[in-house]
Amino acid sequence: MSTGSRLSRSAGTTPVRSPDNRHRLSDKRPPRNPKRYLSVFRIRFTSSLQYRTAALAGVATQFFWGFVLIMVYIAFYSSSDLEPPISLPQLVTYVWLQQSFLAFIMLWYRDDELFRLITTGNIAYELCRPGELYGFWYAKLLAQRMSGALLRCLPILVAASFLPSPYRMMLPPDFLSGVLFIISLLLGLLVLVAISMFIYISVFYTMSPYGSLLMFTVVGEFLAGMIIPVPLMPEWLQDVVYLFPFSWTADFPFRVYSGHFSRTEAAIGILLQLVWLVVLVTTGRRLMLRALRRVVVQGG
Amino acid sequence: MIELRHISKSFKVARRASGLASAFKALFSREYATVQALDDISFTIQPGEIVGYIGPNGAGKSTTIKIMCGILVPDSGECRIMGCTPWQDRASYVRHIGVLFGQRTQLWWDVPVMDSFEMLRDIYRVPRQEYRRSLEQLTETLELDGLLRTPVRQLSLGQRMRCEIAASLLHNPDILFLDEPTIGLDAMSKQAVRQFIRTINRERGVTVILTTHDMQDIEALADRIIMIGKGRLLVDGKLSELRSRFGSHKTITIDYRAPRSRTTAVRMMPELPGTQVLSMDEERAILLVDTERTNLSEVLGAVSSHLEVVDVSITGQPIEEIVLSLYKEHEL
Numbered sequence: 001m002s003t004g005s006r007l008s009r010s011a012g013t014t015p016v017r018s019p020d021n022r023h024r025l026s027d028k029r030p031p032r033n034p035k036r037y038l039s040v041f042r043i044r045f046t047s048s049l050q051y052r053t054a055a056l057a058g059v060a061t062q063f064f065w066g067f068v069l070i071m072v073y074i075a076f077y078s079s080s081d082l083e084p085p086i087s088l089p090q091l092v093t094y095v096w097l098q099q100s101f102l103a104f105i106m107l108w109y110r111d112d113e114l115f116r117l118i119t120t121g122n123i124a125y126e127l128c129r130p131g132e133l134y135g136f137w138y139a140k141l142l143a144q145r146m147s148g149a150l151l152r153c154l155p156i157l158v159a160a161s162f163l164p165s166p167y168r169m170m171l172p173p174d175f176l177s178g179v180l181f182i183i184s185l186l187l188g189l190l191v192l193v194a195i196s197m198f199i200y201i202s203v204f205y206t207m208s209p210y211g212s213l214l215m216f217t218v219v220g221e222f223l224a225g226m227i228i229p230v231p232l233m234p235e236w237l238q239d240v241v242y243l244f245p246f247s248w249t250a251d252f253p254f255r256v257y258s259g260h261f262s263r264t265e266a267a268i269g270i271l272l273q274l275v276w277l278v279v280l281v282t283t284g285r286r287l288m289l290r291a292l293r294r295v296v297v298q299g300g
Numbered sequence: 301m302i303e304l305r306h307i308s309k310s311f312k313v314a315r316r317a318s319g320l321a322s323a324f325k326a327l328f329s330r331e332y333a334t335v336q337a338l339d340d341i342s343f344t345i346q347p348g349e350i351v352g353y354i355g356p357n358g359a360g361k362s363t364t365i366k367i368m369c370g371i372l373v374p375d376s377g378e379c380r381i382m383g384c385t386p387w388q389d390r391a392s393y394v395r396h397i398g399v400l401f402g403q404r405t406q407l408w409w410d411v412p413v414m415d416s417f418e419m420l421r422d423i424y425r426v427p428r429q430e431y432r433r434s435l436e437q438l439t440e441t442l443e444l445d446g447l448l449r450t451p452v453r454q455l456s457l458g459q460r461m462r463c464e465i466a467a468s469l470l471h472n473p474d475i476l477f478l479d480e481p482t483i484g485l486d487a488m489s490k491q492a493v494r495q496f497i498r499t500i501n502r503e504r505g506v507t508v509i510l511t512t513h514d515m516q517d518i519e520a521l522a523d524r525i526i527m528i529g530k531g532r533l534l535v536d537g538k539l540s541e542l543r544s545r546f547g548s549h550k551t552i553t554i555d556y557r558a559p560r561s562r563t564t565a566v567r568m569m570p571e572l573p574g575t576q577v578l579s580m581d582e583e584r585a586i587l588l589v590d591t592e593r594t595n596l597s598e599v600l601g602a603v604s605s606h607l608e609v610v611d612v613s614i615t616g617q618p619i620e621e622i623v624l625s626l627y628k629e630h631e632l
Contacts, residue, residue: 035422035425036422036423036424036425038422039418039419039421039422039423040419040423042419043408043411043415043416043418043419046411046415047408047410047411047415050410050411120404121404122404122405122406124366124369124371124399124401124404125399125401125404125405125406127369127370127371128369128370128371128394128397128399129394129423129424130391130392130394130395130423130424130425131391131423293373
């Protein structure tokens, strides 16, 4: 066989391990070449760009929903004498950003295919591939959200900035806020995908996605300010919200956009996003490796 | 090349009786039963072999394959494949193997087959030239020409399976694990798949381990079979040895010119040890001969000296029956 040399080379590079971890799945080497993850990203991205009708329906829904929310807030604001913690134009912008980047910030936006992989055992294939499963799945989820947002955000953003006065979305106060917004939005997306990975990892243990999905979405979306914008929450609740990573995914970038956060606050926030990202990815990877060690591929 | 030594694996399975009461009880305390999926399995496979890995449903075939692919970690035992222990050196090891699970799919459902292939190329980091060469070869031998630009969901099962096989081989693996590669395929597609497996074994020297329930696959492909049942290794040997060990019975069909009456024909049929007349009429007799007790030529000689023989056909026991009798012998 022509494989003799390959054979001995792979044998030679095999690290010697202590006998006590002999029976472990080990895959601890960090991903060295991001190209393979990029490739997974690309195929997921192109394949979800095909779903045009779903995107169109999404745009219509989000547009309608945005209107309803803004009407409610206008009613609130006009009947209150208190000094609001966030101005109405800022809030309107907040709502429109929420609606257009829904794919970036919603925890319920899920990839059923990954769940199916686990519960039906198709994961067997993914486990036979070089590279790390965490990376592959992260790339897939990221691609799905980015393609989803790409198809949905532009129509909403454009339309919302041409609406009449109380409904109109404003531009960021200056160029730098815009740049900071884009950075924080993308970092927020990375944090969100890292959070959502935990939902998928939990399925290894529970075999059904619905429990953890429900928990994550209800708790997560509230803490991200998707139900009530964080600035409108009472002080003590805001303090609780800031203890969790969720608000960094949605609330933070939107308030950076509208200038509700000062530049220093924005810079500090971006650093914190990075810290959260590192913490979440490291824990996620470790948990996943542990889950894989005890994984039983279902069926067949 | 592949060496398994004393591999054992057990699973814990939750058990409860049917009915509401026991379902309720199971909320608080679950009973687990341990199922011994593999019990002290050892075998060695040389480069270039095609090995048929057979056994009834639930025998532990897929479990063994999964262990050899590094997906499952055994409870005890050793496994060395190309110098690696699959579940430990996963990252470097999986590059050398190709896997096909007949009941699962590795292609992306909604995009053309080509996109999946290109993703696999990047995942395995196959150099462009090597990729192009092996894609060309696979396209030709598997006749994928019209299929590569079609989304997977629009392919028939047979077409899809051909693409799946190609996908498993794009990175030029040295070992190919096939878990039921012909499941659900029609006779033509089965034939094509078998033909292809033989070709890559001969031309590229790929070692093939194949599980299947279709004994024709085994007959067409495997030089050697390993049979397990209830997690234990039962038979490991050459197909021909097995045939001679368990398939010593031959069926002889003899056509002859009709003698004057049926009774003369019956009288003329010689009495020989180990020979059984299965059926007989004026022009044809079917005999079952145990070749360990009687020589075939002896039977033929005796028959032709009494009757005017027109045509003779001798068939061995079909492999299917051999395997079935093996299963019975081991009480599976």
